[in-house]
Amino acid sequence: MTVRVGVIGVGMIGQDHIRRLTGVLAGARVVAVADVDPERARQVAGQAIGVTVHATGLDVIADDDVDAVLVASWGATHEEYVVACIQAGKPVFCEKPLAPSGEAAGRIVDAEVAAGRRLVQLGFMRRYDPGYLALREVVAGGSIGAALLVHCAHRNPTVQPHYVADMAITDTAVHEFDVVRWLLDEEITAVTVHRPRPNRHGGDVQDPLLLLLETESGAFVDLETSVNIRYGYDIRTEVVGEDGTVELGPVAPVVVRREGIQGSPIAADWQERFEKAYDVELQHWIDSVVAGTAVGPSTWDGYAAAVVSDAGLTSLHRGGRVPVALRDKPGLYLKDR
Amino acid sequence: MTVRVGVIGVGMIGQDHIRRLTGVLAGARVVAVADVDPERARQVAGQAIGVTVHATGLDVIADDDVDAVLVASWGATHEEYVVACIQAGKPVFCEKPLAPSGEAAGRIVDAEVAAGRRLVQLGFMRRYDPGYLALREVVAGGSIGAALLVHCAHRNPTVQPHYVADMAITDTAVHEFDVVRWLLDEEITAVTVHRPRPNRHGGDVQDPLLLLLETESGAFVDLETSVNIRYGYDIRTEVVGEDGTVELGPVAPVVVRREGIQGSPIAADWQERFEKAYDVELQHWIDSVVAGTAVGPSTWDGYAAAVVSDAGLTSLHRGGRVPVALRDKPGLYLKDR
Amino acid sequence: MTVRVGVIGVGMIGQDHIRRLTGVLAGARVVAVADVDPERARQVAGQAIGVTVHATGLDVIADDDVDAVLVASWGATHEEYVVACIQAGKPVFCEKPLAPSGEAAGRIVDAEVAAGRRLVQLGFMRRYDPGYLALREVVAGGSIGAALLVHCAHRNPTVQPHYVADMAITDTAVHEFDVVRWLLDEEITAVTVHRPRPNRHGGDVQDPLLLLLETESGAFVDLETSVNIRYGYDIRTEVVGEDGTVELGPVAPVVVRREGIQGSPIAADWQERFEKAYDVELQHWIDSVVAGTAVGPSTWDGYAAAVVSDAGLTSLHRGGRVPVALRDKPGLYLKDR
Amino acid sequence: MTVRVGVIGVGMIGQDHIRRLTGVLAGARVVAVADVDPERARQVAGQAIGVTVHATGLDVIADDDVDAVLVASWGATHEEYVVACIQAGKPVFCEKPLAPSGEAAGRIVDAEVAAGRRLVQLGFMRRYDPGYLALREVVAGGSIGAALLVHCAHRNPTVQPHYVADMAITDTAVHEFDVVRWLLDEEITAVTVHRPRPNRHGGDVQDPLLLLLETESGAFVDLETSVNIRYGYDIRTEVVGEDGTVELGPVAPVVVRREGIQGSPIAADWQERFEKAYDVELQHWIDSVVAGTAVGPSTWDGYAAAVVSDAGLTSLHRGGRVPVALRDKPGLYLKDR
Ligand SMILES: [Mg+2]
Ligand SMILES: [Mg+2]
Ligand SMILES: [Mg+2]
Ligand SMILES: [Mg+2]
Incomplete structure (x- = not known):
């Protein structure tokens, strides 16, 4: 069976x-697209054969030839499409984030709980990275004892002009919100955002930030x-346990020795760093569609990340420690790990 | 277009x-198989829908529903199937090796030259490994000057019971024969095989070997x-130039600190180490079938490796330095690099 | 000239x-000792020729045969001996700490300022470690831009039974208080101490701690x-600048590959990790005695570290962010960097 | 007791x-010097108090105020001074080499055997490097099984104008001749020198060389x-055993991340790389003088290295494999390891 996929939103990530x-992947075919910019939708569709261009995302979802849907549109539209x-x-x-607020994300939880089965996989691709998978295996294996601390760094060389201050929380830190929950298998309970001396390259955006999370x-x-x-x-994560630590390892294709330096290239961007994770993530989704069961990061994971983001934004704007208040976890998500 | 592939030989590597x-990959479907063990062929075919089992490899090739053929049978049979x-x-x-001798490989060269176009891609998967690709880019880029020396190690934890002495040349060292030719973009001209103190785990097989190649x-x-x-x-390669060196870098998913040691896991076998290279290699092949042009390691590359292997076997058995005599390179292969 | 040294306090660090x-070092000789435990003083003195045992530290200082004094007694006694x-x-x-409180340390500052010249070198040995020296050179060189963040970890495998909760600030974190001041060439302005989930090995001591310092x-x-x-x-320090980062590098005598792991030994304790730093530190002191000018970490550095420690203790006990209030820096210390 | 040392030869290494x-070191004082250049001897002596300048090395040895002698003159003169x-x-x-030929070195062995006790320590400083010490401990510990192969690289950025072709054997490779003997605790039995494509920076000197040693x-x-x-x-050594390998580890004071590269500085020269080894080496010598027993690399080690060098020179000039023929090891050296 070839899964016939409809894609809503064909910007950079959608096209990728x-x-x-x-x-690249096995078992899927794109059969329909829609985009807020119809001209862009037509251009992208024109690069392949048999791709229908729809006027709206809802039309993509309604298309009988569409077996499954990939939502890569602007975050504010996710709720409407995912619920549909x-x-x-x-x-x-x-694609992450599930929704721009915990409240919106909570409505998607409601919809899925009402449906009575998992239909959503959220695009937290790091859970498919070989490094993070190995990290989690060590933590879960118990050889370093209970996890007491996690040290994370999330670094981008530059950001697009449309990157505004809040995105440091909602687009950047949100990856670690999920990774921490997943590595430690528990919820985040509070967020404090500190504002260090700003980088001169940062313009109006407060950059860097130093966040403190509690679990x-x-x-x-x-x-x-x-x-x-x-x-x-550059992405760095170290989990500090009672008896030892585990951190993401060095991944350097080559070491060059020249002019007094032994050096290795650093990834230029997230596409390069997480290329394999994206591939594995989406292949798992296709396979899960064939198998009839959603896998991987769930609506609950998206909801929890959104509520933590809300707390992070409050701390960023008002300062201080902001507790995270999650609703009770529905039974639908209890068996996930 | 989905490429319909016939597979000859469904042992471990064929099944993989x-x-x-x-x-895993996009754009291909297996439609026919054959194996020297018909029962094994039936079992493998039974795991999917619409796979025809043929009595012989030649029947697979003759099957009109087969667009392209993957040969993963025993090396001694490659000549017959590839020529067909x-x-x-x-x-x-x-799959490598192209043929068990330079003479046999030369006949495949003859056949392809007679056909007037490249139809063969040889399974030297290292050319698709990110590490080797980066290594070659540095060497070709000239920043370390001309390559003067290459240091290689090729280590397996164990080998199968059927592994005999000659396979250290024809199955193991043959990968480096190809890698060296490709990294330095020149031919190997002589081989000397030394026999160090044997590993007590090696039984009758002389292991390790220390080979000296000249280019x-x-x-x-x-x-x-x-x-x-x-x-x-463990696979190690360092190219030493006039001004610097470049070597394969560390690829460790995690670093664990426990009990006085900071350690990283080492790959267990070649499947794990070169997983991505195998994926990229075969996707390139599928894409090349669609595009109508063979790419990657050629029949000439397989022929050259086979002639170097012949020299290596002579040196292993008789000792001493054995020159490598290649025929003139046909024009068909001149544009390859 | 051979510097004749009197040693006050001959416990573990004093004996070392x-x-x-x-x-190990050139140009010095121990000629007198004293210890709170006279028997221990006699034993240590008995291991060499010509070492006088004095009843008190003040007697050591008063001894005309003593050119210079090394104070390695209990921290609470430092003020009396250093002022003398x-x-x-x-x-x-x-030896660090200079004194158990900022107030006590301030009195030593007063004494030295009254004397009108630097006579004190404080035992912050990390300033003599090749790694820290290289770190500081990169930061000062400007190639990574202004320092915005520093990530530090200070890990001990175990501590002695007499280690109590406050020592995590006064004995452990105090090293980083000094290192941060020295690397960034500025003062610390606030301290916040967080109490993560405790290590089961920690007994009554709250361990680990997560401190936040502001400069x-x-x-x-x-x-x-x-x-x-x-x-x-294990000691880790990374300075994050506007354009790049610099961190302490790997220092592993060997890499061993065995049983699926490539691993390097980790230092067992601070003596092993900072052996060379201790040697260089003390040789610099001896040389400075001969040259007639105190060098390296000053009374001011010890005072600043003590005031930051005071703030750290307050935060540890009461929680929250505690500002650090330093007196004006006397001219005597202005030329130091 | 302060050892009064006479130094013969005050060129770069002698001055160091x-x-x-x-x-830097404890327990020694330089009291006499001589040099082939009397003016240089006077200048060096003038930098300290109480240093006698002698006309010849033999006068230094004869000086009653000299307890022990350090020979750092030109290699051809070592025999005369060491025998004296x-x-x-x-x-x-x-300093290494003990003598410019196995024959000359053999005469020093004769002299020391006649004296009936070890009086000579040879300057193979690598035996005091923490990396090499750890390497040897792993090999001797047996955890990687018997040593089957050793991979070595010995790289200098440039050499002095007086460096001639033979010195690649007698000055450069000689360090590995000793290291291999010491790591594996056995003698070298044959040498083959290969001449790869020459480095364009090498002028008349055949550089690099690839040597093959057998034990x-x-x-x-x-x-x-x-x-x-x-x-x-850059100095690299890896010992390959039956069950694993051990190699010199990374020693980088810092890792800098800038402009797409994570890099560490490489040592500029042997003084920097082996600074600590030189210190430990010479402190051991001083301590051994006080203790009355020579330690460390012996006359026999210098003799064996000289005979291997002889074989290396023969292979360099005539080509081919050259066996190494050592005399029987005198009882005086049997207990060394
Ligand atoms: Mg994603
Ligand atoms: Mg292959
Ligand atoms: Mg100290
Ligand atoms: Mg030396």
Whole structure:
């Protein structure tokens, strides 16, 4: 069976997923697209054969030739499309963030709980990175004891002009919100955002930030977000346990020795760093559609990340420590890990 | 277009390629198989829908529903199948080695030259490994000057019971024969095989070996092959230039600190180490079938490796330095790099 | 000239310095000792020829045969001995901490300012470590831009039974208080101490701690102190600038590949990790005594660290962010960097 | 007791040892010097108090105020001075090489055997490097099984104008001749020197070389010597055993991330790389003089290295494999390891 995928939103990430579904992964075919910019939708559709251009995302979801939907549109539109997919009983892959607020995300939880089965996979691709998978295996294996601290850094060389201050929380730190929950298998309970001396490259955006997260077990997480650090895209995570630590390892294709330096190249951007994770993530989704069961990051994971983001934004704007208040976890998500 | 692939030989590597074509890569479907063991062929075919089992490899090639052929049978049979593919005008991916001798490989060269176009891609997967690609880019870029020396180690933790002494040359060292030719963009001109103190785990097989290769430009290559070294699968390559060096970098998913040691896991076997290279290799082949042009390691590359292997076997058995005598390179292969 | 050194306090660190002065470094000789435990003083003195045992530290200082004094007694006694040395005009090397409170340390500042010249070198040995020296050179060189963040970890496998909760600030974190001031060339302005989930090995001691330091320029420092982490003694420091970062590098004598792991030994304790730093530190002191000018970490550095420690203790006990209030820096210390 | 040292030869290395004896190490004092250039001897002596300048090295040895002698003159003069020290019963530290030929070195062995006790320590400083010590401990510990192969590289960025072709054997490779003997605790039995494509920076000197050494147990050693490689001073050694490997680890004070590269500085020269080894080496010598027993690399080690060098020179000039023929090992050296 070839899964016939409809794609809503064909900007940079949407086009990248289409490339992946078409030329890299097994078992899927893109059959329909829509975009807020109809001309862009037509251009992207024209690059392949048999791709229908729809006027709206809802038309994509309603299309009988569409088995499953990939939502890569602007975050504010996710709620409408994902809820429509759930109501249509169609599997949906939704790029992060699930929704721009915990409240909106909570309504998607309601919809899926009402549907009575998981239909949503959220695009937290790091859970498919070999480094993060190995990290989690060590933490879960118990050889370093209970996790007490996590040290994270999330660095981008530059950001696009449309990057505004809040995005350091909602677009950047949100990846670590999910990673921490997943690595430690527990919820985040409070967020404090500190504002260090600003980077001269940062313009109006307060950059870097230093976030402090607390978890249910009492673990503390410090998280640096730097989005103008020029030298490369660099992701660092170390979990400190009672008996030892585990951190993401070095991944350097080569070591060059020249002119007094032994050096390795650093990834230029997230596409390069997480290329394989994106591939594995989306292949798992296609396979899950065939198997009939959603896997991976869930609506609940998206909801929790959104509520933590809300707390992060409050702390960023007002200062101080902001507790995170999650609703009770519905039974639908209890068996996930 | 979905490429319909016939697979000849469904042992370990053949089955792995079928898994890849079916569930990992885009654009291909396995439609026919054959194996020297008909029962095994039936079992493998039974795991998917619409796969025809043929009595012989030649029947696979003759099948009109087969667009392209993947040869993963025993090395001694490659010549027959690859030549038949060439004569049938069907693209063929052939696992290494191309043939068990330079003479046999030369006949495949003759067949392809007679056909007047490249139809063969040889399974030297390292050319698709990110590490080797980066290594070659640095060497070709000139920043370390001309390559004067190459240091290689090729280590397997254990080998299968059927591994006999000659395979240290024909199955193990052959990868470096190709890698050196490709990295330095020149031919190997002589081989000397030394026999160090044997590993107690090696039984009757002389292990390790220390090979010395010489190239057209006068570069020297030392190559350790160890096939019983227990600790893991480990591939090391360093190119020493006039002004600097470049070597394969560290690829460790995590670093664990426990009990006085900071350590990283080592790959268990070649499947793990070169997983991505195998994926990229075969996707390139599928894409080339669609595009109508063979790419990557050529019949000439397989021929040159086979002639170097012949020299290596002579040196292994009789000792001393054995020159490598290649025929003139046909024009068909001149544009390759 | 051979510097004749009197040593006050011959516990573990005192004995180690005597070993160093006697058998490792050039230009010094131990001629007198005193200890709160007279028997221990006699034993240590008995291991060499010509070492006088005095009843008290003040007697050591008063001894005409003593050119310079090394204070390695309990921290609470430092003020008395260092002030006496200053008043006697004798150069003094004082182990850290300078004094158990900012107030006590301030009185030593007063004494030295009254004397009108620097006589004190404080035992912040990390300033002599090749790694820290290289770190500081990169930061000062400007190639990574202004320092915005510093990430530190200070880990001990275990601590002695007499280690109590406050020592995580006064004995452990105090090293980073000094290192941060020295690396960034500015003062610390506030301290916040967080209490993560406790290590089960920690007994009554709250361990680990996560400290947040702020500096004059607005840089933020996160500092993990772990003193029961079992796996080894591990010190990590990374300075994050506007354009790049610099961190302490790997220092592993060997890499061993065995049983699926490539691993390097981790230092067992601070003596091993900072062996060379201790040697260089004390040789600099001896040389400075000969040259007639105190060098290295000053009384001011000890005072600043003590005031930051005071703030750290307040935050540890009461919680929250505690500002650091330093007196004006006397001219005597202005030229130091 | 302060050892009164006479230094013969006050060129670069001699002056460096004087600096070390005077200002770095404990327990020694330089009291006499001589040099082939009397003016240079006077200048060096003038930098300290109480240093006698002698007309000849023999006068230094005969000086009653000289307890022990350090020979750092030109290699061709070592035999005369070391034999004179032995005959005078004075401990002597002799820079490598012991003598310019196995024959000359053999005469020193004869002299010391006649004296009936070890008086000579040879300046193979690598035996005191923490990396090499750890390497040897792992090999001797047996955890990687018997040593089967050793991979070595010895790289200098540039060499002095007086460096001639033979010195690649007698000055450069000689360090590995000793290291291999010491790591594997056995003698080298044959040498083959290969001449790769020459480095364009090498002028008349054949550079690099690729040496192949064989040992009594059948282990093979490949050794690259590169003396014009520009990028830095780099020493690499990996011992390959039956069950694993051990190699010199990374020693980088810092890692800097800037402009797409994560890089560490490489040592500029041997003084920087082996600074600590030189210090420890010479302190051991001073301590051994006080203790009355020579330690460390012996006359036999110098003799064996000289005979291997002879074989290396023969292979360099005539080509081919040259066996190494050592005399029987005198009982005086049997207990050394
Ligand atoms: Mg994603
Ligand atoms: Mg292959
Ligand atoms: Mg100290
Ligand atoms: Mg030396």
